[in-house]
Each structure stands twice: as structure tokens, then as C-alpha cells.
Amino acid sequence: MTQNMPGKGSSGERVHWSEQSTLRVAGVPIQATFAEAFDMKMTRIIVTAADREWCDHAAAAMTGFGTSVIACGIETAVEQELSPEETPDGRPGVAILAFAVSGKELEKQIPRRAGQCILTCPTTALYAGLPGDRKVYPNRVPLGKALRYFGDGYQISKQIPHTRPDGTQETIRYWRVPVMDGEFVCQHDVGRTEAIGGGNFILLGRSMQSVTLACRAAIDAIKKLPGVITPFPGGVTRSGSKVGSKYAALFASTNEAFCPNLRTLTETQLSTDTKAVLEVVLDGVDFSSISNAIHGGITAACESVGTDGLVGITAGNYGGKLGRHHFHLEQIMAERS
Amino acid sequence: MMKTITLTRNQTCEEPIDVSSLRLDQLLPLSETEIAKVRLPSCRNVELGELFQVESRSSESAVPRLNLRGDCRGVHHLGHQHREGAIHVAGDIGNYCGDCMTGGTITVDGNAGDHLGGPTGTRSIGMNGGLLTVQGSVGDFAGHRMRRGEIRIAGNAGDSLAAWQVAGTVIVGGTVGRHLAYAMRRGTVVLGTPVQLTANRFTAAVEMKTPFQHLFFHRSDLANSLPDSNLADSTNTWLVSRGDRAVNGIGEIWQRG
Structure with a gap:
């Protein structure tokens, strides 16, 4: 998945986007990026x-x-x-x-x-x-x-x-x-009818316990909304994937940029204080239902644990090349607040 | 906006009329004058205007409508091969009402004659779809050779109700005559008033256990069709017998336990 890469601070060290983000919910930074979803x-x-x-x-x-x-x-x-x-x-x-x-x-x-x-x-x-x-x-x-x-x-x-x-x-x-x-x-x-699958948001947690609490709060909020489901166990996945693999037989594999254990080995998307990452994946009957769920889920997650539990929230995309439905987090959070 | 055509029977005319050539869908494109000039070839080739006062107008109804007013006891084969729209009879109607109908609705406020929803001529299939409702009682052979659709009779039914029924549903709020469901193969007859079925033709009754009862009885339009029958009472226990075993049939007869 393509993400905004960490920038560099005045002293030359890499600065994570969460430190510069202007959009915050309960103090938790929300990255100005988008979730990319597909026709289903x-x-x-x-x-x-x-x-x-x-x-x-x-x-x-x-x-x-x-x-x-x-x-x-x-x-x-x-x-x-x-x-x-x-x-x-x-x-x-x-x-x-x-x-x-x-x-x-x-x-x-x-x-x-x-x-x-x-x-x-x-x-x-x-x-x-x-x-x-x-x-x-x-x-x-x-x-x-x-x-x-x-x-x-x-x-x-x-x-x-x-x-x-x-x-x-x-x-x-x-x-x-x-x-x-x-x-x-x-x-x-x-x-049967046309719908959208693959809407998502990714929670960067300061601990497994805190990101779990945040995800459960998000899923509880999304459960009340019509026209949308979160199909993974408990509504959440830890195995966010990227397209393709070094193994020819696989067309999806682990998204190493979000794996804490590989932070020092690969081109990471994580700040040093991110210890665990979970992803909420959403399928919905239309664009509006997924947008409402993203808004409700992010709001509930941020309000449940705040900055003590979450480093930030971002979303997964493929540079906009694969799915025609783009859920811009900053737009969704601003329009529905 | 849909067209509503109203035919009011001339009181001076008492002769039986065969209106099997009258089709609602074929009347819709015609003006009031043109409808009055429609000939009924099976009835000494008279024009409709000689037998009925004709009125045609646009209405708010969601479906095209044909209304019959006046004494229609001698009007036979109304709704023959009816397939779309609503036919409403303000009083009684003659024989073969809704014969071979395939869709739409026919509602009779009064009584109906024999062969309600039956086959005509050499046809082997009677009613083949749609909804036929009679608020009063009906004569013999109602639902004869019925294959699809639903017949609701609020009052009593005569002999040979649902004889040779192939499928579909017949509901009777009142009593039924002899030879009920004779040679029935499939389909359902729902009786508001219990009867003693012939043991060699129908199985012993067993209690129904199915959520289908709720789907079937909890329809608002059903309660309106059979207002005094209490069929939809949720405390009802329903017993079902299967037959006619004389022809290896597995049709159903529902009776309140």
C-alpha cells in the first residue's frame, strides 16, 4: 500500500506524519490520506x-x-x-x-x-x-x-x-x-446489487492493549450503523496486506511497512512509539454507508483511548490505481463532525 | 394515473351474458365511446353499450381497474384469462368468474356462481395465477383444476371445492359442500370451519409446525378479505391432512385444531 512517507525535521531526523498532522480527533492525529475501495x-x-x-x-x-x-x-x-x-x-x-x-x-x-x-x-x-x-x-x-x-x-x-x-x-x-x-x-x-468493498482505516497503537480497546470501541460504534459490515474476526484484522508477494503463487502478502517487528529492517510507516497496528476493513452497500462507518469508527476509537493509546489513524490505499472509490479521511471527518 | 372503467348493468336487461371476450388490458386503449361499441360475439353479438352504461376515467389507482355495478348475477365468465389490473364487482356475479385467469385481482363483494376460477371449454387448467376474492358464498366447483394463485371465499363454498387441484391456495371462511378436494394432487385448501375428511382419501391430521403460518396469515389484505373468519388469530392451532391419496396426491387441507 502507498502511504505518505515520513518527512525530515530541521535537524535532519525523520519526522513521522503524526507529529505534523493538523486533523485530530480527541487529540489523536488523523493522516490526510485515503482508503481505497473496490466495486463488489x-x-x-x-x-x-x-x-x-x-x-x-x-x-x-x-x-x-x-x-x-x-x-x-x-x-x-x-x-x-x-x-x-x-x-x-x-x-x-x-x-x-x-x-x-x-x-x-x-x-x-x-x-x-x-x-x-x-x-x-x-x-x-x-x-x-x-x-x-x-x-x-x-x-x-x-x-x-x-x-x-x-x-x-x-x-x-x-x-x-x-x-x-x-x-x-x-x-x-x-x-x-x-x-x-x-x-x-x-x-x-x-x-443482488452493486456495492463497495475494502473501505478501511488503520489504527496505530502505543500497545496491543490500547489498540484493542480502540478497535473494540470502533466496532461497537459501527455495529449500530445500517448497510455496512466489518467481516474480519471481531471486525478487525492484524494481517493487513499489500498486493503481490515475492512468491509467485500469492497475490497478497504481509504489509511489512506496518509491521512493528520490521520497523528497523524495512521502509516503515510506523513511528518509534507504535507498538501494534490493527486494521478495520469495511464493506458497505454504498459510499455513504462506508463513510458514515469510517467516521463513527474513528471517532469512537479516538475518544476511547485518546493519545495515551493511539499514535494516529491512517488508511490503506494503492495509490488510487486499483479501486475507484476513495475515502479521504480528512474530508469524511470534517464533513460529518 | 391509471384508467378506471365502470360498467353499470342496465336494469331492463336480464338475459344471461357471456363476457369471456371482455379483457381489461384490451379495453384500456379505448375511449368510452369505443368501449360501448365493443361487441360480445358469444352473446348474440350485441354491443357492450346495449347491456351496460359505460364510464371511463383516469384515477389515482396504481393499477387499471374495471368496476361492475348493478345486478350481475347473469354475467358469466367475467375475468376470463384476466392477467393484469383489478376487477371489482359491487354485488353478485355469475358462473365461471375468473376462469383461466393468470394474474391481477378480481374482487366480488357479493356471491359468485359455479366454477369460480375454473377451466372453460376444453382447457385442462383452471385459475393459473392472481388473486380472486369473494366476500359472500360461491357455488360448486370453485377452484376446479386450479394450478396457481389464491382464491379467498369469506362465506360458504358448494360441492367439489378444489377438485382436481394441481397447486395454488383456496381459503374458505365458512362451510364447504361434498367432494372436497376430490382428486387433488397438490396445492392447499384452508378451512375456517372444520370438516370430516374421508379416511381413505386423506391422511390423519397432524399439527402444523412451520413459520410459514405467520407468513400466510399475517397479511393485512387477508384480514380485510376474510374479516369475520379469525383465521389470522395467533392462538390458532392448525392441523394438516394430505391427499387425495386416491390419485397419489400430496395436497394439503388445513383445519383449525
Whole structure:
């Protein structure tokens, strides 16, 4: 990733950008750089169950091994918990967002995961989280369309007419697949749409403990926001990567410029008082949702530990050459303050 | 803005009318005068204006509408192959209402005759989509050979309800006649009033366990269609029987436990 390189002070020693930064949140310097993000395909599904515990088990399985498209196929996580009043069948639920680099990959991964993680979990049901038929979302990701065959001929298709608020009729097709606890109810398919993946910000910590606290505060703030997920474990990754590797088989490898242990060996981006670095990676339904999450996350992180815990906050980019969505930190923090 | 066409039956005209050639989507481009001149070839080739007062206007409705007013008990085959828009009958309607319809909605405020949503002529498929609602009672063979869509009957249904049903859903708030779901293969019949099913044709009832009940019953428009049935009461226990086993059918009959 390309970052602003450390400048030189009057005495000739290298000066880290954090000492010269004019933008600060709770005293923590924010680098005037940008996060670079990419076009992705996205869908949203709703999982419900008889109680919150089964629902959470299903969601954990469905979103497991969904951290990065580098090897997982999709990036996926729970967007928000839904109360019974917010779900189609009046039971506790979660909304899950899933992102992939291509529609084809999304169409492959979602039914595969749903079949092994939702269908298998007691009492669950699966619905489309993007309301709208083919007229609204022409591209569709199969749900019950693929999973119905588990019913071995005993499955039942039901098309239920609903009256929209404008008075027009919409027909939604459900599949009812007999299973050992009753029926697995599953909507036929769900739309997919364009979205953005790879928004990020990087927290430079004075200790592992302080950067952990800052990240947890950031993730807690982002969790409340709609339309965005942080797919890595706990919403955070320690293995921020650069493009390419000395090994031909790998197309991503460790970002040595942010590794504290290599500070004296490589061209580093870290000041001497930076002891640990963590990155928050964001996928969102649109530019605005990611911008809001970056703002909310950075604000919460800085306010939680201040300058005692953080040396500064920066973002990862590739010089603007690879992704067309650029999230300029100073602009986002200024506009939303 | 959508067009709303209103046909009011001339009180002096009592002869039965076959309106199977009347299609809402084909009437929409026509002016009021042109609609009045539309001929009904299956009914001694009379013009529509001789049988109905015709009114056509633009309205705020989201879908095109055809309204029927007056005594329409002798109007048969209304909504034949109806596929788009809303048809509303202010009173009773004759036989074969909604026969072979594939989409849209038909709402009858009063009673309907025989063969509601059934097939006509040599066709082997009856209603094949859309929503057909009758606030009153219906005659025999409602939902005959139904393949898709939903029929809601707030009152009672006659004999042979959902006979030879292939798929789709029929909901009846009141009582049903003999030969219920005869030779039904798939599909669903929901009964507000319990019946004794023939043991050799339908399985013993088992309690339904499915979140689909909530999806099905908690629709605001369903409560409006069947206001007195209490079908959507969340305390209801539903029992389901499968059949008609005489034809290896696996259709469903839901009854309140």
C-alpha cells in the first residue's frame, strides 16, 4: 500500500506524519490520506429462528470463514439483529450482508452456505433481505430455488400475493421443505446489487492493549450503523496486506511497512512509539454507508483511548490505481463532525 | 394515473351474458365511446353499450381497474384469462368468474356462481395465477383444476371445492359442500370451519409446525378479505391432512385444531 512517507525535521531526523498532522480527533492525529475501495456485488439475507440462540448459531455458521474474498469466496457478516417485529415471520432474526467480486461467485457461495449452515440449524428460516422482485433487482441469487431439492419431492412451493403500500400486488415465492423439526421455510431467491468493498482505516497503537480497546470501541460504534459490515474476526484484522508477494503463487502478502517487528529492517510507516497496528476493513452497500462507518469508527476509537493509546489513524490505499472509490479521511471527518 | 372503467348493468336487461371476450388490458386503449361499441360475439353479438352504461376515467389507482355495478348475477365468465389490473364487482356475479385467469385481482363483494376460477371449454387448467376474492358464498366447483394463485371465499363454498387441484391456495371462511378436494394432487385448501375428511382419501391430521403460518396469515389484505373468519388469530392451532391419496396426491387441507 502507498502511504505518505515520513518527512525530515530541521535537524535532519525523520519526522513521522503524526507529529505534523493538523486533523485530530480527541487529540489523536488523523493522516490526510485515503482508503481505497473496490466495486463488489452484494446481497442481503434475513435468517430467523424460534429463539435468539438458534438464530445466532445459524448466523455464526453462515458468516464463518467469510472474512476476505482472497480465499473465502465472499466477505460476509451480520449487519444487524432484527426484532420479531422486523422479520417476515415474526421471530427473532438477523440481517446478513454478503459481498463478492462477481455475481457468479455470490450465486455460488450463498446457496452453498445456506444449505450447510441455515438449512441444518434447527427452527431456522431464510428470507430475502433486499425487498423487490425482478423488476427491482433483475439479477438474482438462488435460495430456495436451489435448496428445495432437499425435500425429495415433498417440498411445497407457495406463491403469496402481498399488497404493496401503493396498492399494487407483489407475489413472493416461498419453498417449504420438510425437515425433522417441521419445515424449513425459504424464499425462492434474493436480488443482488452493486456495492463497495475494502473501505478501511488503520489504527496505530502505543500497545496491543490500547489498540484493542480502540478497535473494540470502533466496532461497537459501527455495529449500530445500517448497510455496512466489518467481516474480519471481531471486525478487525492484524494481517493487513499489500498486493503481490515475492512468491509467485500469492497475490497478497504481509504489509511489512506496518509491521512493528520490521520497523528497523524495512521502509516503515510506523513511528518509534507504535507498538501494534490493527486494521478495520469495511464493506458497505454504498459510499455513504462506508463513510458514515469510517467516521463513527474513528471517532469512537479516538475518544476511547485518546493519545495515551493511539499514535494516529491512517488508511490503506494503492495509490488510487486499483479501486475507484476513495475515502479521504480528512474530508469524511470534517464533513460529518 | 391509471384508467378506471365502470360498467353499470342496465336494469331492463336480464338475459344471461357471456363476457369471456371482455379483457381489461384490451379495453384500456379505448375511449368510452369505443368501449360501448365493443361487441360480445358469444352473446348474440350485441354491443357492450346495449347491456351496460359505460364510464371511463383516469384515477389515482396504481393499477387499471374495471368496476361492475348493478345486478350481475347473469354475467358469466367475467375475468376470463384476466392477467393484469383489478376487477371489482359491487354485488353478485355469475358462473365461471375468473376462469383461466393468470394474474391481477378480481374482487366480488357479493356471491359468485359455479366454477369460480375454473377451466372453460376444453382447457385442462383452471385459475393459473392472481388473486380472486369473494366476500359472500360461491357455488360448486370453485377452484376446479386450479394450478396457481389464491382464491379467498369469506362465506360458504358448494360441492367439489378444489377438485382436481394441481397447486395454488383456496381459503374458505365458512362451510364447504361434498367432494372436497376430490382428486387433488397438490396445492392447499384452508378451512375456517372444520370438516370430516374421508379416511381413505386423506391422511390423519397432524399439527402444523412451520413459520410459514405467520407468513400466510399475517397479511393485512387477508384480514380485510376474510374479516369475520379469525383465521389470522395467533392462538390458532392448525392441523394438516394430505391427499387425495386416491390419485397419489400430496395436497394439503388445513383445519383449525
